[in-house]
Amino acid sequence: MPVVPDRSWAPPEPYDLRRSLLVLRRGPYDPAFRETRDGAVWRATRTPRGPATVRLLPGRPVRATAWGPGADWVLDRLPALLGADDAPDAFTACHPLVAEAHRRHGGVRLIRTGLVLESLIPTVLEQRVTTEEAYRAWRLLLRRFGEPAPGPGGEAAPELWVMPEPRTFALLPSWEWHRAGVDPKRSAAVVRAVRLAGRMEEAARLPLPAALARLQAVPGIGPWTAAETLQRSNGDPDAVTVGDLHLPGVVGHALAGEREADDARMLELLAPYAGQRYRATRLILLSGVLPARRAPRQRHARIARL
Structure with a gap:
C-alpha cells in the first residue's frame, strides 16, 4: 500500500482550528471544504504540484x-496554513x-494558504451579489468543471x-458563466486574472502594499476583492x-454607535489598530455585536433564468 504522508503541528494555547480555517469556506455546502463529526476539517486545493486533499x-x-500530487506541498x-x-x-x-472579543476568541489565528487564485476567484464571484448567489456559482463551477479531489475513499x-485549472476558467464559454449565474463583468475579471495566473500567485510572497497593487492592476479587481483575497492567501493582519x-456600519456601530459610518469613518475608527486592522474587524465580527443588515446593492436574481 502507498504511504500516505502526514504531519503535525502543535499550536500555542489557546487555539481554535475550526474558526481559524472557517474563512476558507464558501458557504455551508462548499465542495472544497467539509467538516466531519469527529471534528476534522477537510479541504481540497489545487497546489503548484497538482490537486491535494488535506484532513x-x-x-x-x-x-x-x-x-494527491500536491500532498507534500x-x-x-x-x-x-x-x-x-x-x-x-x-x-x-x-x-x-474589541478587548472582550480578543479574550473570548484568543484561539483564532490568521491563516496563510500561500495560494492566491483559489481565494481570488470565489471573491470575485461575491462582487455585488448576495452570498447565496456567489456560493451557488462557486458550487456549480467546481462540480461542473473541477475534478474529484484525491482522498482515501470510504464512507468516512x-x-x-x-x-478547475486556470486554463479551464479562461476557456469557459459565456453560456457556462451564464448558467452559473455569473454576469459578464465578474466572469471577465476572473478570466483576466487566470490569464495572469503566475503573476497573481506571486502576490502571496509580496508585502501587503505591493500585493494589493499587483492584484488591483487587473481590471475588475478593486480594493475590496484584493483585501478579501490577501486576508486568506497572505494572512496579513x-x-x-x-x-x-456592511462592514463600515458594523465597525461604526461597534466602536462608536454610528450605524451610517462610511469607509472613511471606518478607517478613522480603526486608526488605533494600524498594522492590525483586519484582525480588529475580524474580532468585531466575532463579537456578534452587529446592526441590522442593509439590503444588497442588487436585487436577488439568477441570471441563468433570464
Missing part, C-alpha cells in the same frame, strides 16, 4: 493527513468590545472537489476590507 484533526498537536506549509506565521500577541485592544471521507456594503 486536519484538532488536538495537541493538530494532525494532518494529505492525499500542502504538508510542508502546514504551520502557515494553521496560523504559525501569525502574531496575535502583537495586537492591543483599544476598545472594551466526504466528497470533495478541486477547483492589516489587509482591511474597504468598499464593503
Whole structure:
C-alpha cells in the first residue's frame, strides 16, 4: 500500500482550528471544504504540484493527513496554513468590545494558504451579489468543471472537489458563466486574472502594499476583492476590507454607535489598530455585536433564468 504522508503541528494555547480555517469556506455546502463529526476539517486545493486533499484533526498537536500530487506541498506549509506565521500577541485592544472579543476568541489565528487564485476567484464571484448567489456559482463551477479531489475513499471521507485549472476558467464559454449565474463583468475579471495566473500567485510572497497593487492592476479587481483575497492567501493582519456594503456600519456601530459610518469613518475608527486592522474587524465580527443588515446593492436574481 502507498504511504500516505502526514504531519503535525502543535499550536500555542489557546487555539481554535475550526474558526481559524472557517474563512476558507464558501458557504455551508462548499465542495472544497467539509467538516466531519469527529471534528476534522477537510479541504481540497489545487497546489503548484497538482490537486491535494488535506484532513486536519484538532488536538495537541493538530494532525494532518494529505492525499494527491500536491500532498507534500500542502504538508510542508502546514504551520502557515494553521496560523504559525501569525502574531496575535502583537495586537492591543483599544476598545472594551474589541478587548472582550480578543479574550473570548484568543484561539483564532490568521491563516496563510500561500495560494492566491483559489481565494481570488470565489471573491470575485461575491462582487455585488448576495452570498447565496456567489456560493451557488462557486458550487456549480467546481462540480461542473473541477475534478474529484484525491482522498482515501470510504464512507468516512466526504466528497470533495478541486477547483478547475486556470486554463479551464479562461476557456469557459459565456453560456457556462451564464448558467452559473455569473454576469459578464465578474466572469471577465476572473478570466483576466487566470490569464495572469503566475503573476497573481506571486502576490502571496509580496508585502501587503505591493500585493494589493499587483492584484488591483487587473481590471475588475478593486480594493475590496484584493483585501478579501490577501486576508486568506497572505494572512496579513492589516489587509482591511474597504468598499464593503456592511462592514463600515458594523465597525461604526461597534466602536462608536454610528450605524451610517462610511469607509472613511471606518478607517478613522480603526486608526488605533494600524498594522492590525483586519484582525480588529475580524474580532468585531466575532463579537456578534452587529446592526441590522442593509439590503444588497442588487436585487436577488439568477441570471441563468433570464
